[in-house]
Amino acid sequence: MDDQISEWIKLSLSGDDEAFAKIVEKYNKNVYNMCYRMLGTPQEAEDAAQESFWRAYQALKRYDFKRSFITWLLSIAAHYCIDLQRKKKFTSFSIDQLTETNIASDAPSPETLASQSEHEKYIQQLLNSMHPKDKAVLILRYYHECSEKEIAESLSISVSAVKSRLHRARKILAEKWKSEQEIAHYHERKRNESSAI
Amino acid sequence: MNHQQFESWIFEQNDLSSEEKNALENHIRQCSTCNDLNNKWQVIDQHLHSLSDLSPAVGFTQRWKTDLAERKQQAQRKNTVKILFILLMVAIILFFSLLFIYYKNTSPIEIVSNLIQMFLQISIRLNIIKQSLIPLFNSLPVFVPLLGWLLLSSGFFLLVISWLLLIWRVSTQGVFLK
Numbered sequence: 251m252d253d254q255i256s257e258w259i260k261l262s263l264s265g266d267d268e269a270f271a272k273i274v275e276k277y278n279k280n281v282y283n284m285c286y287r288m289l290g291t292p293q294e295a296e297d298a299a300q301e302s303f304w305r306a307y308q309a310l311k312r313y314d315f316k317r318s319f320i321t322w323l324l325s326i327a328a329h330y331c332i333d334l335q336r337k338k339k340f341t342s343f344s345i346d347q348l349t350e351t352n353i354a355s356d357a358p359s360p361e362t363l364a365s366q367s368e369h370e371k372y373i374q375q376l377l378n379s380m381h382p383k384d385k386a387v388l389i390l391r392y393y394h395e396c397s398e399k400e401i402a403e404s405l406s407i408s409v410s411a412v413k414s415r416l417h418r419a420r421k422i423l424a425e426k427w428k429s430e431q432e433i434a435h436y437h438e439r440k441r442n443e444s445s446a447i
Numbered sequence: 448m449n450h451q452q453f454e455s456w457i458f459e460q461n462d463l464s465s466e467e468k469n470a471l472e473n474h475i476r477q478c479s480t481c482n483d484l485n486n487k488w489q490v491i492d493q494h495l496h497s498l499s500d501l502s503p504a505v506g507f508t509q510r511w512k513t514d515l516a517e518r519k520q521q522a523q524r525k526n527t528v529k530i531l532f533i534l535l536m537v538a539i540i541l542f543f544s545l546l547f548i549y550y551k552n553t554s555p556i557e558i559v560s561n562l563i564q565m566f567l568q569i570s571i572r573l574n575i576i577k578q579s580l581i582p583l584f585n586s587l588p589v590f591v592p593l594l595g596w597l598l599l600s601s602g603f604f605l606l607v608i609s610w611l612l613l614i615w616r617v618s619t620q621g622v623f624l625k
Contacts, residue, residue, distance in 0.1 A: 267512070267515060270515075271508055271511065271512055274507070274508045274511045275508045278503055278507045278508065279501075279502055279503070282501065282502070282503040282507070283500065286501050287498070292503075292504075295503070296504065296507075299503060299507070300510065300511060300514055303511055304514065304515070304518055307515070367499075369494045370494065370498060370499060373491075373494055373495065373498070388495075392495040392496060392498065393495075393498050416458075417455060417458060420458040420488070421454070421458070423491050423495075424458075424487050424488050424491060427490070427491055
């Protein structure tokens with residue numbers, strides 16, 4: 251692990267809140283991205299990221315220095331987002347219902363949207379319709395490039411469970427994925443609908 | 448080899464051996480379903496690997512610091528309430544334990560008669576105090592001027608107010624230790 255991170259953790263453990271603020275500064279993007287991909291809206295992602303850092307701050311004395319700090323931090327964020335979605339009684343819906351979803355009510359801020367491609371927005375919509383744990387596995391694997399062992403440690407499941415969840419998530423994505431033309435048509439239709447309103 | 452195996456291989460092409468890759472390529476050439484799946488997956492895989500890096504709104508760390516201060520205060524308040532509750536419980540348990548030890552060999556009728564006796568004695572003593580204080584208060588105005596009474600009562604009033612404020616502050620904000 252990075253010596254500087256180790257030092258900041260030790261200082262935080264001795265009660266130096268400024269040291270923990272440095273950790274927040276360094277990793278806020280990673281945690282925010284994890285939460286955003288899990289929850290799908292900037293406001294929920296911000297709140298979840300703040301809560302994840304608070305949980306990490308409280309659990310810091312239980313942190314094992316042999317483990318990767320970022321993986322540990324992401325596991326806290328992933329667990330929190332999974333719990334949050336379970337509490338919200340997350341319901342999976344079909345791709346047909348998905349296309350009828352009002353993007354404007356659920357969409358990221360204009361700045362965020364501007365930085366995202368049409369495909370990325372579409373992938374986010376597909377992620378929103380997935381089981382929270384499958385989604386967490388997929389995000390950790392593709393966005394954070396964690397190994398299957400690291401994902402298993404982060405989500406407190408076995409490596410074989412990671413493999414099967416990863417397979418299921420990929421299969422769902424492939425089944426729901428529409429062709430390039432269909433996606434372009436879908437976004438065009440959405441734009442026309444919102445301009446008509 | 449079954450169709451399911453090839454489906455799994457399509458999703459995990461980076462982990463395949465060269466023999467497995469060849470077998471998959473041969474199967475894809477023959478099976479249109481797997482060919483479609485493979486084409487779709489190549490596109491998805493590429494998009495998943497190139498997801499953009501999003502940033503939270505500016506000032507995330509500052510908001511974290513403010514949030515931390517608030518959460519710490521809340522935790523302190525909770526702790527104070529918890530300690531007060533534990534102390535109250537200990538006091539109640541202690542009181543009833545002492546009561547039990549004191550009266551364990553006494554019958555309920557004796558306890559009731561003792562209590563009545565105790566209340567009677569308290570009321571008699573209070574009456575004696577009252578009887579001795581009334582002449583004193585009757586004669587005091589002659590010695591203490593009206594201004595003195597005003598000063599005494601305002602001081603007493605201020606003490607009560609500051610005591611109440613202190614209790615309110617400790618119960619709502621907790622005790623800050625440096």
